[in-house]
Amino acid sequence: xxxLVGSGGGVVQPGGSLRLSCAASGxxxxxxxxxxxxxxPGKGLEWVAFIRYDGSTxxxxxxxxxxxxxxxxxxxxxxxxxxxxxxxxxxxVYYCAKPLPSNDAFDxxxxxxxxxxxx
Amino acid sequence: xxVLTQSPGTLSLSPGERATLSCRASQTVxxxxxxxxxxxxxxxxxxxxxxxxYRATGIPDRFSGSGSGTDFTLTISRLEPEDFAVYYCQQxxxxxxxxxxxxxxxx
Numbered sequence: 001x002x003x004l005v006g007s008g009g010g011v012v013q014p015g016g017s018l019r020l021s022c023a024a025s026g027x028x029x030x031x032x033x034x035x036x037x038x039x040x041p042g043k044g045l046e047w048v049a050f051i052r053y054d055g056s057t058x059x060x061x062x063x064x065x066x067x068x069x070x071x072x073x074x075x076x077x078x079x080x081x082x083x084x085x086x087x088x089x090x091x092x093v094y095y096c097a098k099p100l101p102s103n104d105a106f107d108x109x110x111x112x113x114x115x116x117x118x119x
Numbered sequence: 120x121x122v123l124t125q126s127p128g129t130l131s132l133s134p135g136e137r138a139t140l141s142c143r144a145s146q147t148v149x150x151x152x153x154x155x156x157x158x159x160x161x162x163x164x165x166x167x168x169x170x171x172x173y174r175a176t177g178i179p180d181r182f183s184g185s186g187s188g189t190d191f192t193l194t195i196s197r198l199e200p201e202d203f204a205v206y207y208c209q210q211x212x213x214x215x216x217x218x219x220x221x222x223x224x225x226x
Binding site: 061 | 152154156158163164165166169170175176207209211214215216217218219220221
């Protein structure tokens with residue numbers, strides 16, 4: 001079945017780095033743009049980043065621009081989020097998400113991976 | 120950036136009742152690219168409605184979406200016990216893709 005499995009979360013000190021991964025299966029990963037969305041504890045959803053199906057275009061929320069980098073390896077069906085210069089307000093569950101074939105509503109979500117940056 | 124404002128913040132209803140959730144955008148949502156998601160505690164969001172009136176695969180027909188431009192509505196015709204959750208709207212017509220702050224639907 002169509003599935004996204006996120007990994008790589010953990011506790012990191014302020015100013016540190018972490019790389020999240022999202023393994024895709026059950027669909028032709030190389031044909032889809034992909035997104036990262038995060039949710040701080042007890043808060044709402046925040047879109048973080050997008051990468052085009054071929055990696056040629058990337059887009060970021062202002063809150064992470066210059067610190068986070070989205071990338072993908074289509075040979076491994078895997079999406080990445082490199083997070084540098086982490087701050088306490090980056091603490092959140094990070095979800096990878098796949099859009100519908102016809103538009104960018106997110107029909108498949110990973111289970112989420114928790115990133116904690118102590119204040 | 121398009122700001123989405125959902126109302127009410129909390130909606131208290133009983134099973135069998137009708138729920139009406141609102142999402143208002145600070146500017147026109149391009150192509151009416153507006154989606155609704157349901158989220159239960161400890162779970163990832165689930166896509167309910169997109170575009171703004173198409174049900175996602177497997178979503179019961181008691182869920183319906185409507186609206187255009189800046190004003191959108193999610194209606195649940197007859198609440199089932201499993202419908203009590205948090206609901207988010209999202210616009211995906213313009214970057215950055217933004218979400219509303221959520222409506223808590225409680226018994």
